[in-house]
Amino acid sequence: MDSALPPGSRLPTPVQTALLWGLPRWWLDRCHRRYGDVFAVRAAPMGTLVYLADPDDIRTVFAGDPAVYRAGEANSVLSGIVGDSSVLVLDGQRHRERRRQMLPPFHRDAVRRQAGQMAAIAAADVARWPVQREFAVAPRMSAITLEVILQVVIGSRDEGRLAALRRALPPVVDMGVLATAALARPSLMARRPWRGVRRVRAEADRLLRAEIAACRADPALDERTDVLAMLVRTTDEDGRGMTDAELRDQLMTLLLAGHETTATGLSWTLERLVRHPDVLARAVRAADSGDDEYLDAVVRETLRVRPVIFDVARRLAAPVALGGHRLPAGVVVSPAIGFVQRSARHYPEPLRFDPDRMVGATLTPTTWLPFGGGGRRCLGATFAQVEMRVVLGEVLRRVELSTTSAPAERQRAKHITFVPHRGARIRVRARRPDARAGIPAAAAAPSHGGA
Template sequence: MQPVPGPRLPSALQTVLVWCLPRWFLDRCHRRYGDVFAVYAAPTGTLVYLADPDDIRTVFAGDPETYRAGEANAVLGGVLGESSVLLLDGAQHRERRRQMLPPFHRDAVRRQAEQMAEIAAADVATWPLGREFPVAPRMAAITLEVILRIVIGSRDERRLDALRRALPPVVNTGLLEAAAMVHRPLLHHWPWRGVRRARAEADRLLRAEIADRRADPELAERTDVLAMLVRSTDMTDTELRDQLMTLLMAGHETTATALSWTLERLVRHPDALTRAVRAADGAEDGDEYLDAVVRESLRVRPVIFDVVRELAAPAEVAGHRLPAGVTVVPAIGLVQRSARQYPDPLRFDPDRMVGATLTPTTWLPFGGGARRCLGATFAQVEMRVVLREILRSVELAPTTARSERQRAKHVTLVPHRGARIRVLARRRSERALPAAVSGHA
C-alpha cells in the first residue's frame, strides 16, 4: 500500500502549525493531499487526518479495543484525574459511561432548563448598553454558573465564590498549564507553583462538595448531577472528583465558545438575527429555529477541530495499513465545511438545518460512536435556552464588521476578538429575576 501523504516540513514546525494555526495548516494539507493525510504533532506523534465520512464511519464503528480514545486523551490526566471517563477504554469506559448517562438523558436535562434560563437572565441584566464589548467572557461566566449550580450543585455562597475563582485557572490552559499536562513532574518546580496551587485548591473545593452531598439528608430530592451520581453509583470520592473535573473541562469553555460564535454569526446576518428574535419571543417555530441556529453555528464554527483515536493494533483505514501507535483523527472542521456535504459551506444559513436529518459522520461537533460526548444533549439544550434568554432580554445591533478569525486556544477554536457585540437596548422580559440567582446579582 502507498504511504499516507503529508507535508515534509520539519517535525518541530509541523507541531507548531498544528497547535497554533490548525485551521490554516490543516485546510492547506487537505487541499493539497486530499481526504487522508498525515502530519506530525508532539507530544502525540503521527496524526492521520480523515475528511471522508465513509472513513470516519469506519473509525466510529470500529472495535473500541483497537481505536482507543482514552489513550489518545492521556495527556489530560494531570488535570482530569486517572479515572476520568475521557481517559478510560474498553470495559472500564463502557461501565463508567453507563453510570454517568442518566443525569444527561433528555428528560433530566429538560428539568434543568428553567434554572439555566434564570442564570442567563441574571447575567444578561448586567451587560452594558451602547458600547461594543467581547461577549465571550460573559458566556464563560454563564456556563461556569450552570456547571456550579446544576452539575456540581453548590449552594453555599462562600464556596460558590471560591469555586468561581478556583476552577477557571485550572481549565483555561495556558503555556505553563499545557507543559505541566504533558510532563507532570514539572509541577514540582517553581515556575509551576501557581498551577500546582490552583489545582490543589480546586481539588479541595470539589471534595468538600462531594462530602456535603454524601451527608445531605435531602440527597434523594436533589436534582444536581453530583447528587444523582452519589445516589446511583458506587464511585469513590476520587472517582467523583475526576468526573466533575471532566464535566467542567468538557462543558464549560466549549459551550461558552459555541455560544460566543453563535452570537458572532447572528449579528453579522441580520435576517437570521431578526428571525431568531421572533423565535425567542415565541413564534410557532421557536425551538426548531433556535436549534437550527445552534446546529449551523456548530457546523460552520466548530469549537473542536477534530477527535482522536490511538491505534492499539494495526488497522486498515482509508485504504492504508496503519501500525499500532498511530493516531487517527476524524476531522470535524474539514468534513463540516466540505462542499460535498453542504452547498456553499462557508455561508451561515440556519435554514439548512431546519428539518434536516443530520448523519453522525457529516455533522459531528460532539464526536461520534461509543465516545460521542455524553453531555451533547445538555450542551445543546443549554445553548438554546441561553440564546433564547439573550434575545428576549436585549436588542443586539447588527454589524458589517469582518468576521472574527478562529484562534487556537489549546484544543478549542475561539473568536480572536472575543466575539464583540453591541447591545442597543434592553427589551421587556416577562421573567422576574430572583435575588442572587448568580454571582452578579
C-alpha cells in the same frame, strides 16, 4: 492497499509541532489542500496523526472495535487535568461501566428539568450587560456556563463555597501551553516555572472534594436533581458507588468538556447572528414565540460552520486498513470535524450561515459531528445543546442586539478549541420591555467582573 502512511509534510517534527499548536487552522488547511482527505502530521506529544475528512473513513473509525480504536489512550494527555478515572481517558470495560454510570444525568428528560435554572442564570447575567457600548461577549458566556456548572452540575448552594469555586476553577481550564505541558508530565510541577500549576490544581481539588463531602452528607440527597447528586447515588453492576476521587475526576471532566466549549459555541452564535440581520430577526421572533425548533437550528448551524473542536482522536492498538492505507499500531487517527462540516459535498454553499438548512434536517453522524461520534460521542451533547438554546433565547428576549458590517472574527486556537479572535464583540442597542421581569432573586448569579 498501500502499507505506508498517507502523504504528509516532510518538515521536521519540531516544526510541525509548532505549526500544529501555534497555527493549527492554517497548517491543517494547507495540508488538506495539498494532500487530500487523508494525510499525516507528526507532532508532539501525540506522535503521528492521520487526519480523515471522508465520511466513509470516519464511519469506519466510529464503528470500529474500541479495543483497537482507543480514545482514552489518545486523550491521555488530559489526565493531568481530569484525573486517571475520568471517562475521557478510560478504555474498554472500565470506560463502558463509567459511561453507563454517567448517562442518567444527561438523559433528555433530566436535562429538560434543568432548563428553568439555566434560564434564570442567563437572565441574571444578561441584566448586567452594558447598553450602547461594544463589548466582548465571550467572557459573559464563560460566566454563564461556569454558573451552570456550579449550580446545575455541582449543585453548590453555599455562597461562600460558590465564590471560592468561581475563583478557583477557571484557571484550571484556562492554562496556557506551558502549563498544559506540566499536566501531561506531572514531574515538571516540582520545578519553579510550573509550581503555580500545582497550587491551582490543588485548590480546585480541595474545593471539589468539599462539595462532594457536602453532597454525601446532605439529608436531602435523594431529592437533589443536580448532576453531582445523581452521580453520588449511582452504583456499578456490583452495587458500588464512585469514590470521592472518582467523583472529583468526573466533575473536572464535566468542567473541562462543558464550560468553555459551550461558552465558545454561544459566543460564535452571537458573532454569527449580528452579521446576519435576517437570521437575527427570525431568531428573535422564535425566542418570543417559543419556537425552540428554529433556535435549535441556529445552534446546530453555528456548531457546523464554527465547530468549537476541530477533530477527535483514537490511538490504534493494532494495525488497520483505513483510507486506502495500512496504518500501523500507535498512530493516532483524527476524524476532522472542521473539514467535513464545511465540505461542499455535504453542504451546499458550506461557508454560508444558514440555519434553515438545519430545520427538520436529519443529520448524519459522519457529516455533522461537533460532539464526536460512535461510543465516545460526548456524554453532555444534549445538555450542551439545550443550554445553548436556553441561553440564546434569554439573550434575544431580553436585549436588542445591533447588527454589524464588521468582518467576521477569525478562528483563533485556544488550547484544543477555536474561539473568536476578538472575543465575539457585540453591542446591545436597548433592553427589551420584559428584560427585568421574571428573574428569581435567589437565582441571580453574582458578577464575574466587567464585560
